[in-house]
Amino acid sequence: MENYELCKSLNEFVFDVNQVEEKYYLSEKVTKYVLALGTKNFKTSNSKTDLEVARPLLQSMHKMHRAGVDNYVTHNKGRIRKLTPKECMRLMGFQDDFKQVVSDTQAYRxxxxxxxxxxxxxxLKQMDITKFGVKNGN
Structure with missing residues (x-):
């Protein structure tokens, strides 16, 4: 089985600050919640934002989990925001011309x-190799 090296960072999928709508930025109250390490019943290992490697995307990320669970980036003089649905789709390998025809909540899901x-x-390529014993030309 081939090894694949990480060749892109989260920053390559994130829009320029001027392309992001205000609704994706967190309020001060929500920022405090997101950056907290947790409650007595739930603790996260860290509350870092601006990670080089994105955390896994969750179908429930629209609910604004702690920074130790979801992905957040810092823009505009330290303001924190969540990823936009299009940025999430970029992370999943979809092209920018992919049309979002559902609500943001559904797009995050x-x-x-x-x-x-x-x-x-x-x-799929690995399955093809396993099934036939040779690569299928690609």
Whole structure:
């Protein structure tokens, strides 16, 4: 089985600050909640934002989990925001011309329930190798 190296970072999937609508930025109250390490019943290992490697996307990410669970980026003088649905789709391997025809909540769910396109292609290629013993030319 081939090894694949990580060749892209989260920053390559994130829009420029001028392309992001205000609704994706967190209020001060929500920012405090997101950056907290948790409650007595639920603790996260860290509350870092701006990670180089994205955390897995969850179908429930529209609910604004802690920073130790979901992906957040910092823009505009330290303001924190969640990823946009299009950025989530980019992370999953969809092209920018993919049309979002559902609400943001549904788009986040779709991204969280999806498999990364490039990973799926690699799995299918590996299955082809396993089934026939040779590569199928690709």
């Amino acid at each position: 779709q991204a969280g329930n999806s498999i990364v396109v490039d990973v799926l292609i690699a799995i």
